[in-house]
Amino acid sequence: MNNRIALLLALILPLTALASGGEEEKSAEPKVAYYSLVPALVGNFGSGPKLKFYKADIALRVTGSEAEEKVEHHEPLIRNQLVMLFSQQSDANMGDEAAKEQLRQEALRQVQEVLTQEEGKPIVEDLLFNNLIIQ
Known part of the structure; x- marks a missing residue:
């Protein structure tokens, strides 16, 4: 069970970093x-x-x-x-x-x-x- 949680976290963390990086790029656009x-x-x-x-x-x-x-x-x-x-x-x-x-x-x-x-x-x-x- 712990291996599944660790694997799930390993897969989710990079995706959340990518998602937050995309928001920063959008907010950097001139308004x-x-x-x-x-x-x-x-x-x-x-x-x-x-x-x-x-x-x-x-x-x-x-x-x-x-x-x-x-x-x-x-x-x-x-x-x-x-x-x-x-x-x-x-x-x-x-x-x-x-x-x-x-x-x-x-x-x-x-x-x-x-x-x-x-x-x-x-x-x-x-x-x-x-x-x-x-x-």
Whole structure:
């Protein structure tokens, strides 16, 4: 009976070591994070006699804590780029879903361009409008 237990332990211990080693490799993979630009971007847009306002809650998708730290470091530059982009929009560019999607893609492109100039790579993988209010 003791031989069977010893044999069973001899077979199980290497398997548990392999299983725990696999978990360590998985946890070493960079994690996807969403960096929220807080507070929300607020400003006016368009031309004409009547002022139009926007409020945009934006999240940036990055992979890894190093990328998140770089985005946080460059947040003032990113915010400036996005405020400038939003302030240049017209009613047509902010009105319907298709126009908002084009605006989202242009915002992502500009953020990636700025980060490429500063860091040598785009860092941000996607830009999401958590909330976009136009008034």
